[in-house]
Structures are given as structure tokens and as C-alpha cells.
Amino acid sequence: MRIDKTQISGVQFMFTVTCFIQSSSLLTAFLSEITKQDSWLAVLFGVVVCLPLIWLYRTLMVMFPDYNLIQILEEVYSPVVGKTIGISYAWFFITLTALNLSDMGSFSKLTLMKRTPDVVLIVTCMLVMAWAVKYGIRLITQYSALFVFVAFSILIASVLLVLNQINLQNFLPMFDLPAIKYVQGTHIISTIPFGELVTLLMITPNVKLTRRDTTKYLFGGFTLGWITVLVVISRDIAVLGNTLPIFTLPTLVTLRLVNLGEALSRVEILFAIMLIMLLFFKITFLYYVSVITVAQIMKTKSYRHLILAAGALITAYSFTLYPSPLHHAASAKEITPILWTFFEILMPLLTFVIAKLRKLPKEKEV
Amino acid sequence: MIPRRFRLLAVFLLSLLLMIFLSGCWDEHELHTLFIVTGVALDESDDPEKMDITVQIAKSQSKSSRSGDTEPQENYIILLKNKSGTMMEGLMEFNRDSSRTLMLNHNQVLLFGSSLAKQGIKDHIDLFMRDQDSRMEVLMIVVDGRGEEALAAKLSQDRISGMFISRVIRTMSSVSSYYQVRMLDFVSRLLEETTSPVVPIVTVTKKGKMEEIKITGMAVFKGDKMIDRLSNDETLGYIWAMGDVKHCNVVTSTEVGKAVFQIIKLDCKRDVKIRQDGGIGVKLSVNTTLSVGEISGFSETTSEELMPYLVKIAQEEIKRKIMNSFETARRLNADIYGFGTSVYRKYPKEWKSMKDSWDEIFSDIELNVQVKAHIPVTGQITQPLGMKEE
Numbered sequence: 001m002r003i004d005k006t007q008i009s010g011v012q013f014m015f016t017v018t019c020f021i022q023s024s025s026l027l028t029a030f031l032s033e034i035t036k037q038d039s040w041l042a043v044l045f046g047v048v049v050c051l052p053l054i055w056l057y058r059t060l061m062v063m064f065p066d067y068n069l070i071q072i073l074e075e076v077y078s079p080v081v082g083k084t085i086g087i088s089y090a091w092f093f094i095t096l097t098a099l100n101l102s103d104m105g106s107f108s109k110l111t112l113m114k115r116t117p118d119v120v121l122i123v124t125c126m127l128v129m130a131w132a133v134k135y136g137i138r139l140i141t142q143y144s145a146l147f148v149f150v151a152f153s154i155l156i157a158s159v160l161l162v163l164n165q166i167n168l169q170n171f172l173p174m175f176d177l178p179a180i181k182y183v184q185g186t187h188i189i190s191t192i193p194f195g196e197l198v199t200l201l202m203i204t205p206n207v208k209l210t211r212r213d214t215t216k217y218l219f220g221g222f223t224l225g226w227i228t229v230l231v232v233i234s235r236d237i238a239v240l241g242n243t244l245p246i247f248t249l250p251t252l253v254t255l256r257l258v259n260l261g262e263a264l265s266r267v268e269i270l271f272a273i274m275l276i277m278l279l280f281f282k283i284t285f286l287y288y289v290s291v292i293t294v295a296q297i298m299k300t301k302s303y304r305h306l307i308l309a310a311g312a313l314i315t316a317y318s319f320t321l322y323p324s325p326l327h328h329a330a331s332a333k334e335i336t337p338i339l340w341t342f343f344e345i346l347m348p349l350l351t352f353v354i355a356k357l358r359k360l361p362k363e364k365e366v
Numbered sequence: 367m368i369p370r371r372f373r374l375l376a377v378f379l380l381s382l383l384l385m386i387f388l389s390g391c392w393d394e395h396e397l398h399t400l401f402i403v404t405g406v407a408l409d410e411s412d413d414p415e416k417m418d419i420t421v422q423i424a425k426s427q428s429k430s431s432r433s434g435d436t437e438p439q440e441n442y443i444i445l446l447k448n449k450s451g452t453m454m455e456g457l458m459e460f461n462r463d464s465s466r467t468l469m470l471n472h473n474q475v476l477l478f479g480s481s482l483a484k485q486g487i488k489d490h491i492d493l494f495m496r497d498q499d500s501r502m503e504v505l506m507i508v509v510d511g512r513g514e515e516a517l518a519a520k521l522s523q524d525r526i527s528g529m530f531i532s533r534v535i536r537t538m539s540s541v542s543s544y545y546q547v548r549m550l551d552f553v554s555r556l557l558e559e560t561t562s563p564v565v566p567i568v569t570v571t572k573k574g575k576m577e578e579i580k581i582t583g584m585a586v587f588k589g590d591k592m593i594d595r596l597s598n599d600e601t602l603g604y605i606w607a608m609g610d611v612k613h614c615n616v617v618t619s620t621e622v623g624k625a626v627f628q629i630i631k632l633d634c635k636r637d638v639k640i641r642q643d644g645g646i647g648v649k650l651s652v653n654t655t656l657s658v659g660e661i662s663g664f665s666e667t668t669s670e671e672l673m674p675y676l677v678k679i680a681q682e683e684i685k686r687k688i689m690n691s692f693e694t695a696r697r698l699n700a701d702i703y704g705f706g707t708s709v710y711r712k713y714p715k716e717w718k719s720m721k722d723s724w725d726e727i728f729s730d731i732e733l734n735v736q737v738k739a740h741i742p743v744t745g746q747i748t749q750p751l752g753m754k755e756e
Contacts, residue, residue, distance in 0.1 A: 114499075124384060131380075172711035243554045246495075256501050257550065 003295050003303050004206060006138035013207050014221035015144035017197065020285065021225025022151050023278035024193030025232040026251055026271070027103060030332045032236070033245045035185035037171055040234045042185030047226045049186055050194040056348055057197060058218050061204045062211050063352075064361055069201040070296040076355050083297060085347070090293045092343045094310070096196065097286040098318035099328075101126070104279040105318070106325055111252055111272045122315060129284045130311045133291060134304055137206045140284050147281050148224070154270050155231060161258045161267060162239050170241035171234075184333075191337040193229065195344030197222070202289045248325075287314065397426070401444070401466045405528025407513030408490055409479035411449050417482060417490065419456040420514035421446045421468065422528045442525040445518055453493040470500045474532035476549070477513035478506070480567070483585060483592035488556070494549060502550040505535050508585040508592060510569040519570050519577040531579060535566060538581070541614045542605045556590060560706030560724045562695075563587040564604070567595055586700050594698050596691065603691030606684060607650055607703060607735075609634030615659065618683045623663020627656040627680050627741070638708045640716060645730045648705055650688065652737040656680055673741065681737040688735050701728050 008016075028039070035042040064072050069089065074082030104125065105118035113121070132140055200218075209217065236250040239257060247253045255268040291310045295303035322328040355361075405422035423444040446464065450456040460468055476494060478487055494500045509516045517527055524530035539546035547565050555563040567585040571578050584596040584604065596604060605611055611632040618625050632654040639647045664672060695702050706724050710717040720727055 127380065128384070169711060173714035176714040240550070241554055242557045243550060246553075246557075253502055253550075257503050257548075259503060 003292055003301070004136045006136040006206060007208060008138055008141045008203075008206055010207070010209050010213050010217045012138075012141040012144060013209070014217040014224075015148045016141045016285065017200065017218060017221025018148045018224040018228070019144045019151070019278060019281045020197065020199075021193050021222065022148065022228045023100075023282040024196075025229040026249075026275050026278065027107070028229075028233055028236065028250060029248050030192065030329065031185055031188055032233070032247075032250055033329075034181055034188070034333065035177060036245050037237050037242070038174060038177060038182070039185065039237060039244075040171075040230055041174070042182060042189055043226065043230045043233055045182065045186040046189035046194060049190045050222075053190070053195065053345060053348075054197065054218060054222055056352060057201060058215055060201060060348060060352060061207075061214055061218075063355065064204065065208075066205050067361075068203070068205055068292065068296060069198075070293060072201070072351060072355075075360060076351050076358065086293070086297050089343065089347075090290065090297060092340075093199065093202075093286060093290040093293050094314055094317065095321075096199070097283060097290050097314050098321055100279060100283045100286060101314060102318040102321055102328070104276070104283065107249065107275060107279075108272070110249065111268065111275065119319070122318065125280065125283070126311050126315050129280070129287050130307050132284050133288045133307050137203055137288060140281075140288055144281060147277050151228065151274055151278060154274050155228060158255060158258075158267075158270060159231065159235055161260060161264065162235065162254060164260070165257060166235075166238040167241060168238060170238055187341075188333065188337050189229075191340040191344055192332065194222075194226070195340060198344045198348060199286060199289045201348070202292055287311070290314070395469070399466050400469045401464065402426075403468055403470050403473045404443075404526050405475050405477060405517050405531070406470075406473055407477040407479065407509070407517050408453075408482055408487070409512045409514055410481040410485065413449065416449050416451050418447065418449050418479075418512075418514065419453065419460075420517050421460060422517040422526070423468070424526050424529070443517075443527075445514070447514065453490060457493075470497065473500060473504055474528045475505045475507050475535075477509050477516055477531075478565075478592075479513040480508055480510055480585070480592065482513075483508050483565075483587075486589070486591045488590035491549070491553075495553065502553075503548045505532055506547050506549060506552050506565050507531060507535070508565050508567040510567055510582060515570045515577075516568060516579055519579055520575070521579065522576050527579060531568060534579075534581065540612065542608065542611045544605050544608045555704070558704065558707050560701055560710075560721065560728075561704040562698075562700035562702045563590075564596070564702050565592075586695075586698055586702060588698075588700050593700065596694060596702075599687065600691040600694050603687035603689070604695075604702060606632060606652065607634060607688045607691065609636075609652075616656065616680055616683055618679045620679060622666055623661065625658065625662075625664075625676055625679065626660040627676075628659045630655040630657055632684075636705075636708055638705060638712055640709075640713060641732065645732065646705065646709060646720075646727055647732045647734065648708075649734045650736070652684060652688070652735065654680075654684065654737070654739050656739055656741045658741060677739050677741055680739045680741070684737045684739070685735045689733070692733050696729055696731070699725055699729050705731065 031042060032039050060072065064075070067075065070082070070086040073085050073089075076082065077085060101122055105122045108121055109116065109118050207214070232251060236254050237244055239254045240247070240250055244250055249271075252268055252271050255271045256266070258267050259265045287310070291303050291306050294310060295306055300306070322331065401423040403421055404424045407420040407422075409418040409420070411418045423446065425442055425444055446460050448456055448459050450459060457468060476491075482490075494504065495502065507516075516531065519527045521527055521530055524533070535546050544564075545566060547563070552563050552565065555561045564584040564586050566581055567583050568579050569582045571580065581598070582595075583598050584601045585592045586594050586596060602614070605614070609632065611629055614629040614632070616627040616629060618627070632652065635651040635653070637649040637651070639649070641647045658676065661676075664675075667675060692703075701724070705728065706717075706721075709720065
């Protein structure tokens with residue numbers, strides 16, 4: 001049984017992955033505060049650590065090409081246990097959506113609209129997203145290629161614009177921080193942007209790809225994504241140097257410093273465009289995944305009547321998640337990465353092992 | 367299914383909603399409701415708990431007044447002053463007592479009166495980093511005397527002194543980026559802890575009815591407190607030691623004649639080493655391309671000897687200036703060059719033990735300057751008038 005019957009192509013799938021990771025490249029403060037001038041190293045470590053993880057996701061996708069994550073869980077752990085775990089996943093997805101939504105609210109407030117109450121921004125965006133979710137995954141992912149293209153253009157332009165302010169000395173000294181910081185940084189980068197790709201397991205049935213193509217597009221998308229993150233972080237380190245850790249939005253500060261003659265300055269609007277665009281995509285995708293998860297658990301035939309209810313829940317949730325941005329930042333550094341590990345690494349791994357032991361999926365009788 | 371008509375209506379209503387809300391009516395900035403701030407000056411106040419804040423606002427011009435320079439300067443700027451403990455309180459007070467909202471986005475310069483700078487400025491600049499409207503690229507300047515004088519100055523060259531100062535500094539930054547000290551650079555040096563920030567210092571002088579603002583060197587900070595200053599001459603030595611200089615003059619004069627060179631490009635490579643005895647040795651290799659700007663005298667010199675001789679005196683002069691500035695820095699015990707940071711970047715492990723005693727290590731640094739000059743261009747004439755022919 002498939003809830004959303006629309007199909008997406010391999011390229012769309014790839015750009016979805018890229019876009020998903022790119023959207024995290026804007027909010028790098030949680031990393032730069034910890035690993036400072038070596039943040040780019042943490043990104044590279046994170047990539048290395050995540051390669052097996054992505055391989056795990058890919059394997060689950062290939063093993064159960066017609067099942068989404070909840071169906072896999074029910075298949076592997078028996079319906080009752082599977083549903084229970086599924087509910088925890090529903091909570092996880094909804095929380096992720098709400099987190100990103102509150103990020104979008106607070107950061108657009110910080111960059112664009114100072115006095116506008118964020119409820120207005122959030123509710124309006126949520127309505128548009130609900131509309132997108134209604135039309136299914138195909139519509140959502142159709143835009144990913146465009147977004148990736150725009151994001152890359154802005155990225156390249158921004159690097160060129162700050163070229164005169166880059167100081168490579170800022171990367172030195174390397175490996176000077178205590179080892180534990182690198183572990184912490186790597187853990188954060190692997191769970192927050194990269195590990196969140198676990199959400200892809202919810203759209204497996206909508207992606208009809210061969211084994212080889214799944215690998216190709218998943219890793220292709222991942223590579224484009226991490227390169228973006230790496231370039232963004234390296235650029236910010238090179239420009240800001242030792243002041244990097246003190247800023248909430250290093251990228252914004254970097255773009256504000258652009259000054260090529262009188263004409264080419266004040267280009268931080270580029271950051272705002274990228275922020276709104278990419279976060280819009282990510283939240284829509286997460287929103288869609290949350291709705292599908294809930295629908296799957298409830299075994300409803302159509303998910304559309306759930307959209308507005310889930311949207312309202314997510315909106316309210318995003319306002320009550322953290323009492324202040326400080327709490328948010330602290331938890332992004334200390335609590336969330338540990339908690340997310342369960343959903344992103346342990347659970348998929350356990351599922352994979354048990355599925356292998358029980359020799360699932362059973363060969364279908366033809 | 368929902369009838370088509372209702373769908374259309376829904377789409378229409380949704381678009382209307384988006385139009386109204388996404389345009390962000392709360393954040394409208396209409397020009398006639400704003401005061402565009404072109405300069406902020408902070409000064410010591412008679413109340414030790416407070417500071418004097420002066421804000422310079424560029425007045426929007428009415429088209430009819432085109433009589434030119436005879437108009438009093440009051441017509442172009444508005445100065446707002448108050449006394450408050452923190453910058454935020456000051457801004458609130460300004461906004462309360464004025465008909466428009468102050469807009470800091472276009473603030474050009476942040477001036478500190480020298481007496482306030484001597485007390486320390488760290489506590490006063492937080493807002494300029496935190497507030498989302500202000501920018502890290504705002505220029506920091508120390509004013510000899512009181513900062514408000516610089517903002518109130520009537521200049522013959524420019525109507526708005528804040529703009530004037532920022533333009534002068536930006537022009538100088540084409541010589542070397544170290545002339546232009548942005549908030550970011552200052553903060554970065556403060557965070558380095560051992561590096562002493564330097565900030566351009568300007569002096570306001572009376573000249574008839576008008577005033578003049580001149581750059582008179584660099585204020586040297588130790589931590590966030592100003593301790594002394596470099597003269598313009600010493601500033602040159604500092605700038606050259608930092609490298610990446612373009613379009614700058616080297617003036618030399620000997621018994622036989624005078625020569626002025628233009629620096630086309632000057633690079634300075636820095637190499638720090640830990641000496642046997644635990645101290646630090648710094649080697650500066652200056653590599654520069656000069657062109658002859660002006661020569662007078664040298665009538666006793668033959669034209670073959672002239673070029674090597676000019677190279678020699680240029681090299682000596684550059685070296686002398688660099689050493690001169692370094693001696694001043696050593697006397698002040700202020701690491702204006704960021705040698706400490708270079709050591710940290712090269713020897714991060716050893717640095718940990720050096721950091722706390724950096725003041726003593728710095729005053730014991732062995733500086734070795736090597737200058738290599740090339741003079742490929744002599745200008746449009748090859749030799750000065752009246753030189754001996756072979």
C-alpha cells in the first residue's frame with residue numbers, strides 16, 4: 001500500500017539529498033563554536049564517518065524498495081513493536097520539522113525583518129508548505145534542482161566576492177584543540193546535517209531506481225551537499241579568522257563584509273535568499289515526511305486530511321520547543337546529537353542486522 | 367471535489383494573505399521617518415559611570431539650497447548628544463527625543479575620544495557587534511582630544527565630517543589594508559590577546575573659520591586601552607613591516623642628493639623562530655619594487671653608479687623605518703605586529719607556555735630585517751638635470 005503514489009526521478013532524488021544538506025550549511029554556528037579554525041576538518045571527519053552510514057541507508061533502500069521506514073520497522077519487529085518504534089520516529093520527524101521551522105523564524109528575523117513577529121512569518125510559510133505537501137513528493141522535489149542551482153551560484157559568487165579578504169593564515173594552527181573537541185564536532189556534523197538523511201527512508205517507495213542508480217544518486221547528492229558545507233565553512237574561517245566563534249551567523253557576517261568598491265557591497269541579501277529558499281525546501285520535505293509517517297502508522301489511505309492538523313501541531317510545537325535561542329544553541333551542541341544518534345544510527349543499524357538475521361525481506365512468490 | 371470557483375477564491379485569498387504578511391509591514395523603513403547616522407563618537411564624561419555619546423546625522427537636502435560653500439554647516443548635519451551609561455540607553459534616549467528613528471546601517475565611522483580610549487573601550491563596543499543593523503566593517507578611529515569635535519568639524523572639503531574621515535581612510539587603504547581598521551579587525555586582534563590593536567588617530571585643528579581633520583598616526587592599544595601612539599613616520603615603518611603595500615613613497619636624503627621613490631609593490635615575508643635561549647627571533651624579508659619618483663642633486667655621481675646607489679639608499683631607508691617603529695613598539699611593549707600570533711600558528715605547543723610571559727618575550731625579540739629593492743623604472747627622464755656625462 002502506498003500513501004503517496006507520485007514518483008520522482010533519480011536526478012530529483014539526488015538534488016533532494018543535496019538541497020537537504022545544503023540547508024544546514026547556513027547554520028554553522030553550532031560547529032564553529034566548538035572546533036573554531038579547524039571546523040573544516042570536523043566536516044571532513046564527519047563525511048568519512050558518515051559514508052558507512054549513508055551506505056547503510058542505501059542498503060535499507062535497496063533491500064526494501066517498496067517499503068517506507070515504518071513499513072520496514074513493522075516487517076522487521078512485528079507490527080506492534082514496529083508501530084511503537086514508528087511512533088517515536090513520528091515524534092522525531094515532527095520535532096525536526098519544528099526545529100527547522102523555529103530556526104527559519106528566528107534567523108529571518110535576525111537577517112531581514114527585525115520587528116515582524118515570527119508567528120506571522122512562520123504561519124504564512126507553513127501555509128505555503130502545506131499547499132506543497134498536498135501535491136505530494138513529486139512537486140516538492142521538482143524544485144530541488146533549481147534550488148541547488150541557485151544555491152551553488154550564490155556560493156560561488158560569495159567566494160569570489162570575498163576573495164580579497166581571505167587570509168589563509170587563519171587556518172593555522174591545525175590540530176591544536178583538545179581531541180575531544182574534534183570528536184564532539186564530528187559527532188555534531190554527522191548527526192545534525194548528514195544523519196538527518198534518515199528521513200529519505202520514508203520516500204523509498206516513491207523512488208524507483210535500480211540498485212546501482214540508488215547508490216549513484218544517493219552518494220552523488222551527498223557529495224554535492226558536503227562540498228557546499230565545506231566551502232561555506234572554509235570561506236567563513238578564511239575571512240573571519242579568530243572572530244568566527246563569536247557570531248551567531250558567520251555566513252551573514254562574511255557577506256556583510258563584502259566591499260568591492262562602493263558598488264558591490266551589502267550583499268547579505270544573498271544570504272537571506274539562500275536561507276529562505278533552502279530552509280523552505282528542507283522544512284517542506286520534513287513536513288511531508290512527518291505527515292506520511294503519521295498516515296502510515298494510522299494506516300490511512302490518504303494523507304491529505306492530516307496536513308493541516310500536523311501543520312498546526314508543528315507550528316505550535318516550534319514555538320514551545322525552547323524558551324530561548326540560547327537554550328536552542330546549547331541543546332544543539334550537547335543534547336540533540338546524542339538523542340539523534342538513536343534514530344539516525346543505532347536504530348537503522350539494528351533494523352538492518354535483524355532483517356539480515358531473519359532473512360527479510362522474504363522472497364516474493366511469483 | 368471542491369468546485370472550481372471555491373478553489374479560485376481560496377487561491378486569491380491565500381495570495382492576498384501572502385502579499386500582506388510576507389512584505390513585513392512591521393519593518394517598513396520610509397526615508398522620511400529615518401535619521402541616517404554617518405558617525406558616532408564616544409567620549410569620556412564628567413560622570414565616571416557614563417560616557418558622552420554624539421551622533422552625526424546627515425540631513426536630507428532640499429533641492430532649492432544650492433548656494434554652495436557659503437551656507438553654514440549646520441544645514442547639512444544634525445548633531446545629537448547625550449550622556450548615558452551604555453550605548454543602548456543612549457540610542458533609546460535619542461529615539462525618544464527625536465522625530466525620526468536613528469538608522470545605524472550606514473554609519474561610517476566610530477570615533478573614540480583619546481581620553482575614553484585610554485580608559486578602555488571593550489565595554490562600549492558590544493552593541494556595535496550585537497545589533498543586527500550595525501556592521502562589522504564600520505571604521506574605528508581615535509580622535510586626539512574629544513571625538514565630538516571631529517563630528518562637529520566644519521570642513522572645506524566635505525560637508526559631512528563622518529563621510530570625510532571614512533573616505534580618507536578608504537583611500538589610504540589602497541596603500542595598505544592595515545590603515546583601515548574595521549571593527550572586525552579590532553575585535554580579531556583583541557581576541558588574539560597578545561596582539562596590540564592599532565587604530566588610526568586623527569587630530570582636529572582650527573584653520574580660520576573652518577577646521578581641518580588630519581591623520582596624525584596610529585593609536586596603539588594594549589588590550590582595549592590606548593597606551594600611546596605612533597607618529598606618521600613610525601606608522602609607515604609599521605605598515606611596511608606588515609607587507610602588502612602599494613603606492614607609497616619612500617623619501618631618502620643624503621649629503622649628495624635627495625631621492626623619492628614610489629613603492630609599486632612591497633611584500634614582507636615573516637619568519638619566526640624559537641632561539642636557542644628560548645627567546646624569539648623574527649626575520650622579515652622585504653621584497654619591493656620601486657620606481658624613481660623624484661631625484662635632485664647627485665651631481666657628483668656618474669649615471670652608472672647612480673642606480674646601484676639609489677637601490678642602496680632605498681633599502682637602507684626602508685630598513686631604518688621598520689627598525690625605528692619596532693623600537694617604539696618594543697619600548698611600549700606592545701606587539702602591534704602580531705608576532706605572538708605568528709608564533710602561535712607556527713609553534714602551537716610551545717606557545718602555551720609562552721603566552722603568559724609574552725610581554726617579556728616580546729621585549730627580547732631579535733628582529734632581523736632584510737630588504738631587497740628593485741628599481742626597474744626611472745620615470746620619463748633617465749637622470750636628473752646637471753648630472754655628469756661619462
